Amino acid sequence: MTAVAPAEAVRRVRDDLVARGLLDGLPEAFLAGVTRFARPPQPELDALATAARGLAARLASGGAGDDDLPLLARVLFFAGGAEVLAAHGLRTPAYDVLGSYRDNLARPLGPRLPRRPVAGGRRWRVLGRSVGFPIGVPACVLNGGEHWVRHFAGNGYSVLTYKTVRSRAAEPNPQPNWAFARRERASLRPGAAAEVTADPWDWVEPGSPDVSTVNSFGVPSLAPEEWQPDLERSLAAVADDQLLLVSVMGEDADGAGLTALADDFARVARMAEEAGAPVVELNLSCPNTLDRTASGVRPPLCLDADATVAVVERVRRALDDRTGLVAKLSWLDEPRLTALVPRIASLVDGVAGINTLQSRVRRSDGAATFPGRELAGLSGIAVRDPALDFTRRLVALRDAGSSRFDVLAMGGVTDPASFEALFAAGADAVQSASGAFADPYLARDCIAALGQTLPRGVAAP
Incomplete structure (x- = not known):
């Protein structure tokens, strides 16, 4: 996709909006989007309305210029017109935060590169496989199905983790589910408690390395009869030098105890294996699982070492020895x-x-950003230092022990420098969620900056 000057990009988008009949009513569509889940304070809403109407007037008269591009991206995203930006190669977030989880399953936003970027003939070893440049997308809605896997694989990500699946269908938490946390523009220190202010209408310019987001999806899953064939198609969509892991999660639906939980983890892991998964990842870390017996959200399972070990042991026994296992x-x-x-x-x-x-996440008016769920997941630059701290300590434990395992690191990866920091800390692959959500060209830029110099690479077979 050939880059064009910002002013030319604005002109092309303007012509496309006119051709699609979207220019008339653009400010109203934008305001409907920013008030979809909550209403900004009146002065802020008035300022947004004035900005959107001014932009629409400049577009209509042909007077819009390159300075309008950041506002144009925001207006089109919240007006439901992100596909217009993508059609012209402009950065836009990958997930429609106004749409439902189901709506998004078949509709990745953001531009798709005409050719997958690669690091020449270099490969890296990850989980016993030879893969291209070792950047990926972790288990999240950005790998929610075949369409998403194809999208990110085509844009240069080589280590992808299919979104967590379960032994029965599970609905997502009520909307909203994802929002920018524009006030979080620096990292928390490791171990710090996070009190986050995030409004549903918040915005961070796509491509900014200072992006943070909050989400509260829960752990939605299609039924096995839906996700297994989709997983088969997703596995067929990745190239020989790309790896698709599959995240699984068990549940103790009837309150029978740890044995039932571990058995369900094993059941789902076998389902993934039957669909062709070369590596199964156990989701022991989700911060957004609702507690049905009380108000609020459960703590991640991995905080309980005995329960975690029981689950890992049970799944390892259930899987074929040739199937990889990641915790x-x-x-x-x-x-x-x-x-x-x-x-x-x-x-x-x-x-x-x-x-x-x-983290505890509230709107600027003090109400929960995600109604009924004050606790939600924080990611992006806000978790960069905790991720680096965790990776260094995990690598040190690996190096001090007698068992070799690979490290898949993630957290705060929004630019080539943050990718390189985790890889230099000893990670074998590095994944990004908020960065991949907010910048469609993140993998391309990392490969361009580091593809020929990143250590531990080997020649392609």
């Missing part, structure tokens, strides 16, 4: 991480982390 952990303090990792190291082929940080 996905949330950020753990030193005592917890040291107590857990040596107990599972010989059972797994890899350990992934971190997940989003469970």
Whole structure:
């Protein structure tokens, strides 16, 4: 996709909007989007309305210029016109935060590169496989099905994790589910409790490395009769030098206890294996699972070392020895991480982390950003230092032990420098969620900057 000057890009988008009949009514569509889940304070809403109407007038008269591009991206995204930006190669977030989970399953937003970027003839070893440049997207809605896997695989991501699946269908939490956290523009220190202010209408310019987001999807899943054939198609969509892991999660639906939970993890893992999964990742880290017996959200399972070990042991016994196994952990303090990792190291082929940080998230008016759920997952630059801290400690435990496992690191990866920092800390692959959501060209830029110099590469076979 050939880059064009910003002013020319604005002109092309303007002509496309006119051709599609979208220019008339654009301010109203934008305002409907920003008030979809909550209403901004009146002065802020008035300012947004004035800006959108001014932009529409400049577009109509042909007077819009390159300075209008950031506002144009925001207006079109919240007006439901992100596909116009993507059609002209302009950055736009990959997920429609106004649409439902189901609506988004078949509709990745953002531009698709005409040719997958690669690092020449170089490969890296990840979980016993030879893969291209070792950047990926973790288990999240950005890998919710075949369309998403094709989208991100085509844009240069080589280590993808299919979104968590379950033994029965599970609905997502009520909308809204995802929002920018524009006030979080620097990293928290490791172990710090996060109190986040995020409004549903917040915005961070696509491509900014200072992006943070909050989400509260829960762990939605299609029924096995839907996700298994979709997984088969997704596995067929990745190239020989790309790896698609599959995240699974069990549940104790009837309150029978740990054995029932571990058995359900094993049941789902076998389903993924039957569909062709070469590597199964155990979701032991989700910060957004609703507690049906009380108000609020459950803590991640990996905080309970005994329960985690029981699940890992049960799944390892259930899977074929040729199927890889990865344990996905949330950020753990030193005592917890040291107590857990040596107990599972010989059972797994890899350990992934971190997940989003469970945080208290409120709107600027004090109400919960996600109604009924004050706790939600924080990601992006806000978790960069905790992710780096976790990765360094995890690698040190691996190096000090007798069992070798790969490390899949993630958290705060929004530009080539943050990718390189986690890889230099000892990660074998690095994944990004908020960065991939907010910048469609993140993988391309990392490959361009580091593809020929990133260490531990080997020649392609």
